[in-house]
Amino acid sequence: MNTEPSAYFDELTAALRGAGVPAEQITSTVAELRGHLSDTGTSPEEEFGPAAGFAARLGGTAPAAAEPAEQAETWLWTADIYNDRRLLDLHGDQGWEVEGLDTLGRFMCRRTPGAALRWEYRRELINGKRRDAVLERLTPEGWELCGEWMLFAYFKRPKAASEGPAAALGTLPERPGRWLFLSRKGKALLAVWLLMVLAAVVATTVGAFDLPPYTALFAALFGAAGGAIGLRRDAAKGCRG
Structure with missing residues:
Protein backbone atom coordinates (compact mmCIF):
# COMPACT_ATOMS: atom_id res chain seq x y z
CA MET A 1 0.00 0.00 0.00
CA ASN A 2 1.28 3.43 -0.88
CA THR A 3 2.23 5.31 2.31
CA GLU A 4 2.46 8.64 0.48
CA PRO A 5 -0.93 9.28 -1.15
CA SER A 6 -0.17 13.01 -1.04
CA ALA A 7 2.51 12.54 -3.69
CA TYR A 8 -0.03 10.77 -5.92
CA PHE A 9 -2.57 13.56 -5.60
CA ASP A 10 0.09 16.21 -6.13
CA GLU A 11 1.01 14.51 -9.39
CA LEU A 12 -2.66 14.16 -10.32
CA THR A 13 -3.31 17.84 -9.57
CA ALA A 14 -0.36 18.96 -11.66
CA ALA A 15 -1.42 16.76 -14.58
CA LEU A 16 -5.00 18.01 -14.48
CA ARG A 17 -3.79 21.61 -14.32
CA GLY A 18 -1.61 20.96 -17.34
CA ALA A 19 -4.62 19.55 -19.18
CA GLY A 20 -6.48 22.81 -18.66
CA VAL A 21 -8.96 21.59 -16.05
CA PRO A 22 -10.39 24.54 -14.06
CA ALA A 23 -8.87 24.95 -10.59
CA GLU A 24 -12.23 24.67 -8.81
CA GLN A 25 -12.98 21.38 -10.53
CA ILE A 26 -9.53 20.03 -9.68
CA THR A 27 -10.01 20.90 -6.02
CA SER A 28 -13.44 19.27 -5.77
CA THR A 29 -12.35 16.18 -7.74
CA VAL A 30 -9.28 15.60 -5.61
CA ALA A 31 -11.31 16.10 -2.42
CA GLU A 32 -13.86 13.50 -3.54
CA LEU A 33 -11.14 11.03 -4.47
CA ARG A 34 -9.36 11.51 -1.16
CA GLY A 35 -12.61 10.91 0.70
CA HIS A 36 -13.29 7.76 -1.27
CA LEU A 37 -9.76 6.52 -0.66
CA SER A 38 -10.08 6.99 3.10
CA ASP A 39 -13.21 4.81 3.04
CA THR A 40 -11.69 1.99 1.00
CA GLY A 41 -8.31 1.88 2.74
CA THR A 42 -6.54 1.09 -0.55
CA SER A 43 -3.67 2.90 -2.19
CA PRO A 44 -4.31 5.48 -4.95
CA GLU A 45 -2.55 3.32 -7.54
CA GLU A 46 -4.66 0.28 -6.67
CA GLU A 47 -7.90 2.24 -6.78
CA PHE A 48 -7.36 4.62 -9.70
CA GLY A 49 -4.30 3.40 -11.58
CA PRO A 50 -1.22 5.51 -12.41
CA ALA A 51 -1.74 9.22 -11.75
CA ALA A 52 -0.78 10.29 -15.27
CA GLY A 53 -3.19 7.88 -16.95
CA PHE A 54 -5.99 8.71 -14.56
CA ALA A 55 -5.45 12.43 -15.11
CA ALA A 56 -5.55 11.93 -18.87
CA ARG A 57 -8.95 10.30 -18.60
CA LEU A 58 -10.34 12.86 -16.19
CA GLY A 59 -8.81 15.73 -18.12
CA GLY A 60 -10.35 14.44 -21.31
CA THR A 61 -13.80 14.91 -19.80
CA ALA A 62 -13.12 18.37 -18.36
CA PRO A 63 -15.13 21.31 -19.74
CA ALA A 64 -13.42 24.10 -21.59
CA ALA A 65 -13.07 27.18 -19.42
CA ALA A 66 -15.04 29.33 -21.85
CA GLU A 67 -17.84 26.82 -22.46
CA PRO A 68 -21.19 28.45 -21.66
CA ALA A 69 -23.33 26.70 -19.07
CA GLU A 70 -26.41 26.93 -21.28
CA LEU A 182 -43.56 1.74 -18.23
CA SER A 183 -42.82 -1.93 -17.73
CA ARG A 184 -45.28 -4.64 -18.75
CA LYS A 185 -46.40 -5.09 -15.15
CA GLY A 186 -46.75 -1.35 -14.68
CA LYS A 187 -48.92 -1.09 -17.78
CA ALA A 188 -51.05 -4.03 -16.62
CA LEU A 189 -51.64 -2.51 -13.18
CA LEU A 190 -52.54 0.85 -14.71
CA ALA A 191 -54.98 -0.80 -17.13
CA VAL A 192 -56.71 -2.73 -14.32
CA TRP A 193 -57.14 0.42 -12.24
CA LEU A 194 -58.52 2.39 -15.19
CA LEU A 195 -60.97 -0.40 -16.00
CA MET A 196 -62.22 -0.45 -12.40
CA VAL A 197 -62.83 3.28 -12.44
CA LEU A 198 -64.42 3.19 -15.90
CA ALA A 199 -66.77 0.36 -14.92
CA ALA A 200 -67.85 2.20 -11.78
CA VAL A 201 -68.44 5.45 -13.70
CA VAL A 202 -70.47 3.69 -16.41
CA ALA A 203 -72.55 1.75 -13.87
CA THR A 204 -73.26 4.90 -11.89
CA THR A 205 -74.12 6.93 -15.00
CA VAL A 206 -76.64 4.45 -16.44
CA GLY A 207 -78.05 3.59 -13.04
CA ALA A 208 -77.09 -0.07 -13.18
CA PHE A 209 -77.33 -1.99 -9.92
CA ASP A 210 -78.84 1.12 -8.30
CA LEU A 211 -75.35 2.28 -7.38
CA PRO A 212 -75.06 5.56 -5.46
CA PRO A 213 -73.21 8.48 -7.13
CA TYR A 214 -70.14 8.12 -4.95
CA THR A 215 -69.45 4.57 -6.18
CA ALA A 216 -66.92 5.78 -8.75
CA LEU A 217 -65.02 7.64 -6.05
CA PHE A 218 -64.92 4.59 -3.82
CA ALA A 219 -63.76 2.42 -6.71
CA ALA A 220 -60.98 4.84 -7.56
CA LEU A 221 -59.86 5.06 -3.93
CA PHE A 222 -60.02 1.28 -3.54
CA GLY A 223 -57.99 0.76 -6.69
CA ALA A 224 -55.42 3.36 -5.65
CA ALA A 225 -55.09 1.83 -2.18
CA GLY A 226 -54.69 -1.65 -3.62
CA GLY A 227 -52.10 -0.41 -6.09
CA ALA A 228 -50.16 1.39 -3.36
CA ILE A 229 -50.08 -1.75 -1.22
CA GLY A 230 -48.90 -3.80 -4.17
CA LEU A 231 -46.20 -1.29 -5.06
CA ARG A 232 -44.98 -1.20 -1.48
CA ARG A 233 -44.84 -4.99 -1.33
CA ASP A 234 -42.94 -5.23 -4.62
CA ALA A 235 -40.55 -2.46 -3.58
CA ALA A 236 -39.82 -4.22 -0.30
CA LYS A 237 -38.95 -7.36 -2.26
CA GLY A 238 -36.54 -5.36 -4.44
CA CYS A 239 -38.56 -6.14 -7.55
CA ARG A 240 -37.00 -4.96 -10.82
CA GLY A 241 -39.62 -6.29 -13.22
Whole structure:
Protein backbone atom coordinates (compact mmCIF):
# COMPACT_ATOMS: atom_id res chain seq x y z
CA MET A 1 0.00 0.00 0.00
CA ASN A 2 1.28 3.43 -0.88
CA THR A 3 2.23 5.31 2.31
CA GLU A 4 2.46 8.64 0.48
CA PRO A 5 -0.93 9.28 -1.15
CA SER A 6 -0.17 13.01 -1.04
CA ALA A 7 2.51 12.54 -3.69
CA TYR A 8 -0.03 10.77 -5.92
CA PHE A 9 -2.57 13.56 -5.60
CA ASP A 10 0.09 16.21 -6.13
CA GLU A 11 1.01 14.51 -9.39
CA LEU A 12 -2.66 14.16 -10.32
CA THR A 13 -3.31 17.84 -9.57
CA ALA A 14 -0.36 18.96 -11.66
CA ALA A 15 -1.42 16.76 -14.58
CA LEU A 16 -5.00 18.01 -14.48
CA ARG A 17 -3.79 21.61 -14.32
CA GLY A 18 -1.61 20.96 -17.34
CA ALA A 19 -4.62 19.55 -19.18
CA GLY A 20 -6.48 22.81 -18.66
CA VAL A 21 -8.96 21.59 -16.05
CA PRO A 22 -10.39 24.54 -14.06
CA ALA A 23 -8.87 24.95 -10.59
CA GLU A 24 -12.23 24.67 -8.81
CA GLN A 25 -12.98 21.38 -10.53
CA ILE A 26 -9.53 20.03 -9.68
CA THR A 27 -10.01 20.90 -6.02
CA SER A 28 -13.44 19.27 -5.77
CA THR A 29 -12.35 16.18 -7.74
CA VAL A 30 -9.28 15.60 -5.61
CA ALA A 31 -11.31 16.10 -2.42
CA GLU A 32 -13.86 13.50 -3.54
CA LEU A 33 -11.14 11.03 -4.47
CA ARG A 34 -9.36 11.51 -1.16
CA GLY A 35 -12.61 10.91 0.70
CA HIS A 36 -13.29 7.76 -1.27
CA LEU A 37 -9.76 6.52 -0.66
CA SER A 38 -10.08 6.99 3.10
CA ASP A 39 -13.21 4.81 3.04
CA THR A 40 -11.69 1.99 1.00
CA GLY A 41 -8.31 1.88 2.74
CA THR A 42 -6.54 1.09 -0.55
CA SER A 43 -3.67 2.90 -2.19
CA PRO A 44 -4.31 5.48 -4.95
CA GLU A 45 -2.55 3.32 -7.54
CA GLU A 46 -4.66 0.28 -6.67
CA GLU A 47 -7.90 2.24 -6.78
CA PHE A 48 -7.36 4.62 -9.70
CA GLY A 49 -4.30 3.40 -11.58
CA PRO A 50 -1.22 5.51 -12.41
CA ALA A 51 -1.74 9.22 -11.75
CA ALA A 52 -0.78 10.29 -15.27
CA GLY A 53 -3.19 7.88 -16.95
CA PHE A 54 -5.99 8.71 -14.56
CA ALA A 55 -5.45 12.43 -15.11
CA ALA A 56 -5.55 11.93 -18.87
CA ARG A 57 -8.95 10.30 -18.60
CA LEU A 58 -10.34 12.86 -16.19
CA GLY A 59 -8.81 15.73 -18.12
CA GLY A 60 -10.35 14.44 -21.31
CA THR A 61 -13.80 14.91 -19.80
CA ALA A 62 -13.12 18.37 -18.36
CA PRO A 63 -15.13 21.31 -19.74
CA ALA A 64 -13.42 24.10 -21.59
CA ALA A 65 -13.07 27.18 -19.42
CA ALA A 66 -15.04 29.33 -21.85
CA GLU A 67 -17.84 26.82 -22.46
CA PRO A 68 -21.19 28.45 -21.66
CA ALA A 69 -23.33 26.70 -19.07
CA GLU A 70 -26.41 26.93 -21.28
CA GLN A 71 -24.96 24.25 -23.55
CA ALA A 72 -25.81 21.65 -20.91
CA GLU A 73 -28.59 19.24 -21.87
CA THR A 74 -31.59 18.74 -19.62
CA TRP A 75 -34.14 15.94 -19.70
CA LEU A 76 -37.25 14.96 -17.73
CA TRP A 77 -38.36 11.33 -17.68
CA THR A 78 -40.15 8.87 -15.45
CA ALA A 79 -40.65 5.14 -15.01
CA ASP A 80 -42.49 2.75 -12.70
CA ILE A 81 -40.75 0.92 -9.85
CA TYR A 82 -40.34 -2.22 -11.94
CA ASN A 83 -37.79 -0.70 -14.28
CA ASP A 84 -36.65 2.61 -12.78
CA ARG A 85 -33.38 1.19 -11.41
CA ARG A 86 -32.54 -0.51 -14.70
CA LEU A 87 -33.14 2.72 -16.59
CA LEU A 88 -31.20 4.80 -14.08
CA ASP A 89 -28.25 2.44 -14.61
CA LEU A 90 -28.62 2.76 -18.38
CA HIS A 91 -28.93 6.54 -18.46
CA GLY A 92 -26.27 7.01 -15.79
CA ASP A 93 -23.82 5.19 -18.06
CA GLN A 94 -24.74 7.73 -20.74
CA GLY A 95 -23.71 10.64 -18.52
CA TRP A 96 -27.13 11.72 -17.21
CA GLU A 97 -26.95 13.08 -13.67
CA VAL A 98 -30.19 13.19 -11.67
CA GLU A 99 -30.49 16.54 -9.91
CA GLY A 100 -33.87 15.88 -8.31
CA LEU A 101 -37.46 14.69 -8.82
CA ASP A 102 -40.30 17.07 -9.62
CA THR A 103 -43.79 16.97 -8.13
CA LEU A 104 -44.90 14.48 -10.79
CA GLY A 105 -42.12 12.05 -9.90
CA ARG A 106 -40.05 12.75 -13.00
CA PHE A 107 -36.27 12.52 -12.86
CA MET A 108 -34.74 15.93 -13.60
CA CYS A 109 -31.47 15.15 -15.39
CA ARG A 110 -28.57 17.21 -16.63
CA ARG A 111 -25.64 16.39 -18.89
CA THR A 112 -22.92 18.77 -20.05
CA PRO A 113 -21.13 17.84 -23.30
CA GLY A 114 -17.40 17.59 -22.70
CA ALA A 115 -17.82 17.23 -18.93
CA ALA A 116 -20.18 14.28 -18.54
CA LEU A 117 -19.22 11.44 -16.23
CA ARG A 118 -20.82 8.06 -15.69
CA TRP A 119 -23.17 7.89 -12.71
CA GLU A 120 -24.48 5.04 -10.63
CA TYR A 121 -27.74 5.05 -8.73
CA ARG A 122 -29.61 3.12 -6.09
CA ARG A 123 -33.14 3.18 -4.73
CA GLU A 124 -34.05 2.71 -1.09
CA LEU A 125 -37.39 2.24 0.62
CA ILE A 126 -37.80 4.89 3.32
CA ASN A 127 -40.44 5.75 5.86
CA GLY A 128 -40.28 7.33 9.29
CA LYS A 129 -37.08 6.59 11.18
CA ARG A 130 -35.85 4.36 8.36
CA ARG A 131 -34.88 7.44 6.35
CA ASP A 132 -32.26 8.58 8.85
CA ALA A 133 -30.84 5.06 9.09
CA VAL A 134 -30.52 4.80 5.30
CA LEU A 135 -28.75 8.17 5.07
CA GLU A 136 -26.39 7.25 7.88
CA ARG A 137 -25.51 3.99 6.15
CA LEU A 138 -25.01 5.30 2.61
CA THR A 139 -23.47 8.75 3.06
CA PRO A 140 -20.04 7.44 4.21
CA GLU A 141 -19.94 5.33 1.03
CA GLY A 142 -20.17 8.43 -1.14
CA TRP A 143 -23.87 8.16 -1.96
CA GLU A 144 -25.72 11.47 -2.26
CA LEU A 145 -29.49 11.81 -1.93
CA CYS A 146 -30.77 13.12 -5.27
CA GLY A 147 -34.53 12.83 -4.91
CA GLU A 148 -37.47 11.42 -2.99
CA TRP A 149 -40.84 10.22 -4.24
CA MET A 150 -43.54 8.78 -1.99
CA LEU A 151 -41.83 5.90 -0.13
CA PHE A 152 -38.65 5.93 -2.18
CA ALA A 153 -35.34 7.74 -1.96
CA TYR A 154 -32.86 7.81 -4.84
CA PHE A 155 -29.11 8.14 -4.38
CA LYS A 156 -26.30 8.89 -6.83
CA ARG A 157 -22.53 8.92 -6.97
CA PRO A 158 -20.03 9.25 -9.85
CA LYS A 159 -18.75 5.91 -11.02
CA ALA A 160 -15.20 7.22 -10.66
CA ALA A 161 -15.66 6.56 -6.94
CA SER A 162 -16.11 2.83 -7.54
CA GLU A 163 -14.58 2.10 -10.95
CA GLY A 164 -11.73 4.61 -11.24
CA PRO A 165 -10.53 5.28 -14.80
CA ALA A 166 -13.13 2.90 -16.25
CA ALA A 167 -15.80 5.49 -15.41
CA ALA A 168 -14.53 8.04 -17.93
CA LEU A 169 -17.07 8.82 -20.65
CA GLY A 170 -16.14 9.55 -24.24
CA THR A 171 -18.87 10.12 -26.81
CA LEU A 172 -22.38 10.87 -25.60
CA PRO A 173 -25.40 9.01 -27.00
CA GLU A 174 -28.28 11.16 -28.17
CA ARG A 175 -30.93 12.13 -25.66
CA PRO A 176 -33.82 9.61 -25.77
CA GLY A 177 -36.93 10.85 -27.51
CA ARG A 178 -39.24 9.37 -24.88
CA TRP A 179 -40.04 10.57 -21.37
CA LEU A 180 -42.34 7.80 -20.09
CA PHE A 181 -41.03 4.29 -19.52
CA LEU A 182 -43.56 1.74 -18.23
CA SER A 183 -42.82 -1.93 -17.73
CA ARG A 184 -45.28 -4.64 -18.75
CA LYS A 185 -46.40 -5.09 -15.15
CA GLY A 186 -46.75 -1.35 -14.68
CA LYS A 187 -48.92 -1.09 -17.78
CA ALA A 188 -51.05 -4.03 -16.62
CA LEU A 189 -51.64 -2.51 -13.18
CA LEU A 190 -52.54 0.85 -14.71
CA ALA A 191 -54.98 -0.80 -17.13
CA VAL A 192 -56.71 -2.73 -14.32
CA TRP A 193 -57.14 0.42 -12.24
CA LEU A 194 -58.52 2.39 -15.19
CA LEU A 195 -60.97 -0.40 -16.00
CA MET A 196 -62.22 -0.45 -12.40
CA VAL A 197 -62.83 3.28 -12.44
CA LEU A 198 -64.42 3.19 -15.90
CA ALA A 199 -66.77 0.36 -14.92
CA ALA A 200 -67.85 2.20 -11.78
CA VAL A 201 -68.44 5.45 -13.70
CA VAL A 202 -70.47 3.69 -16.41
CA ALA A 203 -72.55 1.75 -13.87
CA THR A 204 -73.26 4.90 -11.89
CA THR A 205 -74.12 6.93 -15.00
CA VAL A 206 -76.64 4.45 -16.44
CA GLY A 207 -78.05 3.59 -13.04
CA ALA A 208 -77.09 -0.07 -13.18
CA PHE A 209 -77.33 -1.99 -9.92
CA ASP A 210 -78.84 1.12 -8.30
CA LEU A 211 -75.35 2.28 -7.38
CA PRO A 212 -75.06 5.56 -5.46
CA PRO A 213 -73.21 8.48 -7.13
CA TYR A 214 -70.14 8.12 -4.95
CA THR A 215 -69.45 4.57 -6.18
CA ALA A 216 -66.92 5.78 -8.75
CA LEU A 217 -65.02 7.64 -6.05
CA PHE A 218 -64.92 4.59 -3.82
CA ALA A 219 -63.76 2.42 -6.71
CA ALA A 220 -60.98 4.84 -7.56
CA LEU A 221 -59.86 5.06 -3.93
CA PHE A 222 -60.02 1.28 -3.54
CA GLY A 223 -57.99 0.76 -6.69
CA ALA A 224 -55.42 3.36 -5.65
CA ALA A 225 -55.09 1.83 -2.18
CA GLY A 226 -54.69 -1.65 -3.62
CA GLY A 227 -52.10 -0.41 -6.09
CA ALA A 228 -50.16 1.39 -3.36
CA ILE A 229 -50.08 -1.75 -1.22
CA GLY A 230 -48.90 -3.80 -4.17
CA LEU A 231 -46.20 -1.29 -5.06
CA ARG A 232 -44.98 -1.20 -1.48
CA ARG A 233 -44.84 -4.99 -1.33
CA ASP A 234 -42.94 -5.23 -4.62
CA ALA A 235 -40.55 -2.46 -3.58
CA ALA A 236 -39.82 -4.22 -0.30
CA LYS A 237 -38.95 -7.36 -2.26
CA GLY A 238 -36.54 -5.36 -4.44
CA CYS A 239 -38.56 -6.14 -7.55
CA ARG A 240 -37.00 -4.96 -10.82
CA GLY A 241 -39.62 -6.29 -13.22
